[in-house]
Amino acid sequence: MTQTDDIAYDSILVLLSISLFILGIVLIIIICRKKPQKPDQKQLELPAKFCASSYQLTDIDAATDGFNPRRIVGKGRLGTVYAAISPSGELVAVKRIHPRLVLSNAGFGFASIIKTLSLAQHPNVVPIIGYSQAPGERIIVMEFVGMVNLDFYLHENSDGASLLDWNRRLRVAAGVARGIEYLHQGIAPNIVHGALKASNILLDVKIVAKLCDYGLSFLAPKEMTGLVGHVDDEYWAEKGGGACKESDVYGFGVVLLELLTGRRSEQGLLVRWALPLIKAKRFSELLDPRLVIPSDIKPVLRLAKVASACVGNYRKDRPSISQVASILNNLEIEVCH
Template identity: 35%
Template sequence: MYNDNIVGLLFLYFGVLTSSVRSKTASPDVAALNVMYSSMKSPSLLTGWKSSGGDPCGDSWEGIECSGSSVTEINLSDCGLTGSMGYQLSSLTSVTNFDLSRNNLKGDIPYQLPPNAVHIDLSNNDFTGGVPYSISQMTDLQYLYLGHNQLNNQLSDMFGKLSKLKELDLSYNSLSGNLPQSFKSLSSLRKLNLENNQFSGPIDVLSDLPLMDLNVENNQFTGWIPDNLKNINLETGGNSWSSGSAPPAPGGTKHHAHQHSKKNNDGKSFKGGVAIAAIALGILALIGFLIALLSRRKSSPSSHFLDEERLSQHRSFTPLASQELPQDLHPNISKDFTEPKPLDRSSSIEMKALQKSPSLRLKHPPPFKQSYDENEFANRLNSKRSNSIRTSSYSLADLQLATGNFSAGRLLGEGSIGRVYRAKYADGKVLAVKKLNSSLFQGGRLEEFSEIFSIISRLHHPNIAELVGYCSEQGHNMLIYEYFRNGSLHDFLHMSDDYSKPLTWNTRVRITLGTARALEYLHEVCSPSLVHKNIKSSNILLDTDLNPRLSDSGFATFHQRTSENRNAGYNAPECTKPSAYTLKSEVFSFGVVMLELLTGRMPFDSSKPKSEQCLAQWATPQLHDIDALGRMVDPALRGLYPPKSLSRFADIIALCVQSEPEFRPPMSEVVQALVRLVQRSSINMSKELGASRRLDDYDS
């Protein structure tokens, strides 16, 4: 009996111990909830929650449900919460139900939400901004409720992968623009609420969805209501629908078949239907004739000629002026690299058409034996990429002519992976040519050029330098970009002569925000994420209006054994070697660039006293000291800056350059903070273009 009691106690003890171990919440979940708690302004309403540490699963935090050590549900509906939701929600990978509805939460919806959520309800709050694009990757999402907020902007084309979505509520916001075409992919959608917004255009994109309930009241929709939608629970009042009979839909569509069948069942409208069909056939015949005519014209040699300046007028990007080129790329980059729909690709050109046309007035060299010729390169690219290539093939002979046979006088910069040259053509066109070292492709690594070209050519963002073309002939591998005469941010801050006017405060903020948006795109829109790994002011180029263009994105594939001082002053404390570089390390480097803009100092300056040589180490302790901040600011500004804006700018820097990586915010949060700075400081980001050349126009 005694032994039995001992055994029973042991079982009880180990059972309790095992239970306590199981209930210990996973550390990423704890950290995410800690940040959420700290971001809310009235967290005392939540029982058990803490701003640091704790055990949400074991201690039964209010609104938290767990499975084992993972948080699976967060239900904080109608808790009187204010403030924001925090920025680490992407760590909550096991959360399937996320409900913060009926509170008073404000600000933008965080870019990253629990990535595997099935049910998200953020309705009846005071959220502003747009619908976060990261929703496009939430393939398990079935219910999304964002109604009764203050959301604005247009909907991005983000719904292509949401085939499981059953209910979507965007009602009672200020969303505008046409409905995105990716709505067609919502093959499970049963209920859609869009009422009381500012949507415009037709709703034809909804015609073939399996909807049972649709409310589009009180918008600015136009056109006709598709017949397919007239037999469901439909609310359409308060729009500008077209009167009269709808025109026939294109032949073969479900809408057309439905309409035709309906009219044939109505004897009174049969003759009218025949007449409409005859008119439609006539119109289609005329369209066919015009298409054939245009096709014949398009095939003529003269139609292939594209004026070089016109070809590039929509491109305001150029990567060059960097003294050193980046090293490494995200190790998980794969052929599945994806991108969001470009904002404006009306000027995009098919790669095959460019290769066949003399659009850039370049002559092909005489035939010669090539180890890796142009056609082979193009074929490799076509096997990896979509057909919509926006770059042109350049011949080696013409690049040699335009660069003076790559003469030293045309050299713009030299780094660890190659040299950059200025190419000038007879018509005045100037380009920048990045000539990659041949040693990079030894040992059977020739395919790396097509891989890296494929990656870089998919990057499309207003603040990222885009490719113009490529050349791969006779063992030479080159990438061609446009050329910016304004050079880099490094040149403006550290190499301006006595006759140059400094960058104004407004321009510095604008450069910061544009660069942050570029990094947000690389980190949080590209899939998989891209780490630049060489963020510094010399890789931030400035266009004619001094808008930033982040250069040298995507070169990290070429990992080199370089010294640790390659990025002296920019590297985060944890970056003792290139392989240690992460997204959070990049946030630190961006914070150092912000410090350059604030102080006008170099990130590392050996001419300074030892305690001041490293800009981040010297400046960080002083960022919250108002008096010290005033002494740190760039003297070139001559005191022309709003003090409150300067202080907020310093607060953002302090977040970015924290020594512990996990405490640094993601770039989406940095972007949001900068946007709020602009809004609160009343900085006019559009009218201020070019004002850095005219201090007398400065508006403080």
Template identity: 65%
Template sequence: MVRSLALAQHPHIVPVIGFSEAPGERIILMEYVGTMSLEFYLHQHVDGPSILGWTRRLNIAAGVARGLEYLHERMAPQVVHGCIKPSNILVDVKFNARVCDFGLSFLASGQEKVGIVGYVDEEYWEKERKGGIGACKESDVYGFGVVVLELLSGRSNEEGLLVQWALPLVRETKFSELLEPRLTLPSNMKPLIRLAKVASACVGNSRKTRPKISEIVEILDSLLDTDLCL
């Protein structure tokens, strides 16, 4: 499995370059990216809001989507990430998103899976309780939707409660309450509203009606051509 992951090469992922296994330990070696995670910039860096303006946030969302599309649809065999969340997304020196730790959910213990609470859908846990595999492309899309809500709101997904707070605001078109309060709202709100609706479709729908990541990429790429008029 790890050998096939090492074949992944894309501008928006962090490649696996080595694997070591010994009694009691497994080590995955990935390409060094000398920057911090999206988690750090969004929720820990004191100047995070000013560093991550709306244009950069939109670019990061599009980059994560492209990385997932590559894993889901262009690799052979196709790869499910297993846990899309801000700490598994690195931001390089040009503020491009690079998805890391993909395809490694099979290595996680039950205790380690506590870290994915709030970033996978209810179906994930139902499958796990029945002895099946909860991780799938649809659960990755759910995690992507949560990440987009964090990018839009600036809020962390503590205890998995972000979706419960954000979905009603999107549905009631209360976007001024949803969006990051520490950033000035752009004069052209349409791209951010569209992005919020994409996130809503990712986290508010069942697996059967959730959009595919390729559909999301197409939408986000079109948004990148839109001027936010900051």
């Protein structure tokens, strides 16, 4: 091999080495830029949001024994609730919407609304698990958790008031506030309850409050029966009226007054009676006489002031439910833990 050949050979080796070096750098850059794979992608995926199932009316009919009156567990302004056994063998609650409301909302998109409402999943909200629709029929299937409503405890059961002592009433108030806060702010799209009252607050065996009948105001937007006294005056206005977050806050204030006084709403009379007593700090006249006034009355007085703020202002001046929930959560921690 000549000297010229040696030089050419060495030059080729150098060029080859440089090329390999550059190629290595390029590969490193490509690898670094590549998004790293998770070790177990399935474990890190967020669960799909639950969406209500569609049931055949024949299945609903079988589950309720032909809507047997003996299976009725509740009646309200929107419909009748039956205890039923689902095809999978689970105990569920079936709400059969009143026929007159079905006819007036025939083309309103019932299924799509119920599917949206069923996305609500929270410890203080009763889940919607299914629906059924047919000519003249609209059915909502909900979780059945062995509950009775707050209205029954406070106003119908002779022993109910004593079961709900001040600590439990405060815990119920805080739970309801968290449920409304979730509906208003914790889910997209936000949900306005529209008919917040004691009969739509269920209590389980552990006295945990859960909201039902949320988002159903479209079925009876202007029907006064069952709503007067639970919504503000603005609700009935021709312009800017109807259900909204502020009307929910008002309804919650009425619920707080019922918890404090043990009295029914009485179509708005409770608010007009209670507000002057709160303002004058005449709490011995205000509080439920069936309960002993607690030794530390400050949390109860704070609850009364929150109730006053919720019902005593116009919509634009009311506190948001997040502000209310924050106060009541702190009170619950202070008193109940």
